[in-house]
Amino acid sequence: MNEPMDIAFRLNGRPVELTTDPGRRAIDVLREDFGLTAAKEGCGSGECGACAVLVDGTARLSCLMLAAQLHGRDLTTAEGLGRPDAPHPIQTAFAVHGAVQCGYCTPGMTIAAAELLARDPAPDREAARRALSGNLCRCTGYVKIVDAVLAAGAALRGEES
Amino acid sequence: MLDDGLSPMAGGTDLLVPGRKAAGRGVALLEGLPGLDGVAMTAQGLRLGALASLAALERHPVIRERLPVLAQAIACLGSPLIRNMGTMGGNLVTASPAGDTLPALLVLEAVVELASRDGRRHLPVAEFLLGPGRTALGPGEIVAAVRIALPPPGASQHFEKVGRRDALAIAVASLAALIVRDEAGRVVEARLAVGSLAPTARRCPSAEAALPGRRLDREALLEAGRRIRDEISPKGDLRATAAYRREMAGRLPLRLLTLA
Secondary structure (H helix, E strand, O other), rough: OOEEEEEEEEEEEEEEEEEEOOOEEEHHHHHHEEEOOOOOOOOOOOOOOOOEEEOOOOEHHHHHOOOOHHHEEEOOOHHHHOOEEEEEEEHHHHHHOOOOOOOHHHHHHHHHHEEEEEEOOOOOOHHHHHOOOOOOOHHHHHHHHHHHHHHHHHHHHOOOO | HHHOOEEEEOOOOOOOOOOOOOOOOEEOOOOEEEOOOOOOEEOOOEHHHHOOOOHHHHHHHHHHOOOHHHHHHOOOOOOHHHHHHOHHHHHHHHOOOOHHHHHHHOOOOEEEEEEEOOOOOOOOHHHHHHHHHHHEOOOOOOOEEEEEEOOOOOOOEEEEEEEOOOOOOOEEEEEEEEEEEEEOOOOEEEEEEEEOOOOOEEHHHHHHOOOOOOOOOOOHHHHHHHHHHHHOOOOOOOOOOOHHHHHHHHHHHHHHHOOO
């Protein structure tokens, strides 16, 4: 246990503050202190991508980040991408394309997709597969997930899919 | 803080994994310290800050253009999420025999810039890596940067990795090559380094010596492969047997036929 530290950052567009042990994992802060449970712990060691969040626009693993590293950052979880009544085009595409089975990997997949589409608005299938290669789905496979990411890209470009 | 036994932490992708030596112990975050991030062009070449993310290096235009062996090695390290967090300095200090950037740094003859309260010193990567997880870092010392002189523009570079899958795979065997040839296609200088085939990533001087004066044909590359087999000391683990590694080690140079 470390001395508590004051930590201030932006979370899904809003400034937030908390005082906590700086050595706690970011995923635990998000889930326990803010009730944001989209980021999930799959492996706890960086191999599954279920805990991915956007940090200053870059997809990172919240199970391998410390609370202290949140200070001054701009964080977006899957909850911040969109809401059930106003989903992000990526989230809509996942629903429309049946890219969700149990749903455990889905928030991390959408975060990895969001980073990809911000950097490369028109990825080809191979680029999408590479961008998602750190996110594991153990239900069903990746065909529909990649379909959804490509469709989301088209939607974000204003094209019919 | 380093005096108190805290482990310096860069990206955290190795240090924070449960079961690793620093898990549960205190860490000293290096992020935000000046002079450790970014890529700078100097008179001697490139200076890669220890905290530069692997993703940033992979996309850096000068690295893609002039150090493709490093860009290729980074592209098969971990996953995009790991590369967003993991750093150049971290891959060095972790000193895994399978560290993907290490064979590339060895053929580029990269130099590690070490910093401590007492000043800075520089060590070739080959002298920095002492064994599995062991480096020449002294007490209170951190890696500040990696310095790489740009190879001649005509040098061919290649990185090849054998793993159980593409992403998130620890190398079963890897080979980095930097080859300079004359206008007739004959090798003038060859630098070869392997990963996962010895206690550290290492150069293979006997294999390198087999190539000058020859073209990169099948015979020459198989001869280099035979010599690599004599220079390594592979171990068996859950990813591959020692015999499989030795077999692959002799075959990896054949990939350089694509450079011919």
